[in-house]
Amino acid sequence: MSGARRMARAGIGGDPLSWAVLGALALAAAGTEISAGAAAPVSVYLLLMAGGLAGLARLDPRAAAPLLIAGAGAAAAALVAGLPAPGTAGLPFWAAVAGVWLLAWAGVTRLSAIARLPLAGRLVAPFVFGLTLLWLWEVCTRAGGVPSVILPPPSAIAARFVVSTHILWVDFVQTFVKGALSGYAIGCGAAIILAVAVDRSGFLKRGLLPVGNFLAALPIVGTAPIMVMWFGFDWQSKSAVVVAMVFFPMLVNTVQGLSASEAMQRDQMHTWSASYWQSLRYLRLPAALPFIFNGLKICTTLALIGAIVAEFFGSPTRGMGFRISTEVGRLALDMVWAEITVAALAGSAFYGVVAAVERWATFWHPSQRPR
Amino acid sequence: MMARVLPVLAVVGVLVAIWYAAAVSMNAPWSRDQAQRAGTELSRAELVTDTLSQRRPRLPAPHQVAQELWNSTWVEEVHGRRGIVNTGTLSNRSLIYHGWITLSATLLGFAFGTGLGIVIAVAIVHSRAMDLSVMPWVIASQTIPILALAPMIIVVMAAVGLTGLVPKAIISTYLSFFPVTVGMVAGLRSPGAMQFDLLRTYSASGLQAFVMLRLPASMPYLFASLKVAIAAALIGAIVGELPTGAVAGLGARLLAGSYFGQTLQIWSALFAAAILAAAMIGLVGLVQRVVLARMGFGR
Known part of the structure; x- marks a missing residue:
């Protein structure tokens, strides 16, 4: 298969997931006008912006996959470090959460577009998926103010x-x-x-x-x-x-x-x-x-x-x-x-x-x- | 026909004989004890008849279990004061009532689980990203004793305000969707490259290839996993009834029986569950045979 066709199959250029990441950013920007709730740290939005644009650039999947996954990881860590008080999170915050998830998914999509992936690469995808689920669990329970008698966050479980x-x-x-x-x-x-x-x-x-x-x-x-x-x-x-x-x-x-x-x-x-x-x-x-x-x-x-x-x-x-x-x-x-x-x-x-x-x-x- | 039935009958006969022998030997100490207290001596024949007719035996004899099953279904409903004939509603002491409660949760969970399993399998087959990231977790989750989650799901659901059928059905759902997912992924992938190539020469679209090739080819796999799934769904529903404090359902009958030492009640509930499982697996098997025969498999 020629390089151009492989790229076309990976959907690079019109990649819908990268557009979705940028869409989540736009939603966050609009959200500051609509709702009064707390937002995520600024670094998260900057990382999402960079990740979304990198996703749109015509990069080889071998370069794009680690870049996007690393970007999503950094954004996720920054988001957890700057969690708002329970129950105060507003639309900009949840838009950022959705953006980080979409960015991670875009990274895994790039990863799966690589032909003849080595075993180590194959292990990355389920690892990222598991971490994303744990991270969503942590963020939703803590920022959403879910009582720990219903669902404790993973960090509390690890501490216990x-x-x-x-x-x-x-x-x-x-x-x-x-x-x-x-x-x-x-x-x-x-x-x-x-x-x-x-x-x-x-x-x-x-x-x-x-x-x-x-x-x-x-x-x-x-x-x-x-x-x-x-x-x-x-x-x-x-x-x-x-x-x-x-x-x-x-x-x-x-x-x-x-x-x-x-x-x-x-x-x-x-x-x-x-x-x-x-x-x-x-x-x-x-x-x-x-x-x-x-x-x-x-x-x-x-x-x-x-x-x-x-x-x-x-x-x-x-x-x-x-x-x-x-x-x-x-x-x-x-x-x-x-x-x-x-x-x-x-x-x-x-x-x-x-x-x-x-x-x-x-x-x-x-x-x-x-x- | 005879060559197939005879060995099965022989094995079942041997099992029943072992059961009777075990019943006599396990219940004998209690009979001897009672006789000693009454100051009488039991002959061997008296001992055997006594061990097979105790009210709360350590191991009830097969005919006692059958009797109890009959009493707690037909007799309770037709002649009982609270039976359906006298009151118009099922008696809460009958196994039909408890079996129905368990069965409805099982079927609801089985339907959810099958639907969810098929959807996830289709997604896995059509998206390499899903295949890479989700499939390993589906396989790994088979090695985890998920049933341990059951008490928590029941209690947490009750805290949110959900009780009754739905929490049990959720446990049944997640027990039954794993086998369906794994089986359907294998089934949807079972057509060979040659067959896909043929469809491509007909310039079939992806949807057409799915409907005309993948879906029909997956049916034998689907039915094989449905049998596993419905047995798992029943186990999920029964275990889901344990932490509710013995309200209703076959699991609750098991728990109540073990609280009060009612061995006959435990055994009859156990056999009701077994009959339910056998009936459902048999039904799936029947549908399987009819559907696969009409689709032209095995010809």
């Missing part, structure tokens, strides 16, 4: 997170390490063993697959009150809920995986007069690994959900679910959000670890090969 790390750690150990991890290991282990046992009988397999598929789709998290009744308030009942939740998805995936090897491959094992265990060890288990890891990845989220929701039905005075439900009752929403942050980090890290092990164990599979 930092001062209560010891509580968060105790809750994390109780819910994740004791409840979720133990249940995950027991449930997935039992499901894999049962799947291997069932695999020898075609009859059982045909019966178990539909039943397992059916049970996997049911709201098994509802067994939580029963488990709490049977196993008490402590982590054992959470672990039991997790076992019940992860068992059937894991079973179904493993049973499907064990029949993933092809008839030709099984015949080959047969001609080498491999025993049942040898063909399991060298053919069918490796062939099942992609399915098994798919199940293991699905179950990471299920395990955490099960452990947290089970605590809503009764728990000792620690644990993520316990903390969330009690702090919601006390309207300490910053603590609730801090706990949710921990849950999100733990969930992503858990998933990431399983995905990394998968990449290590099934490096030969087409889905893992570098593209």
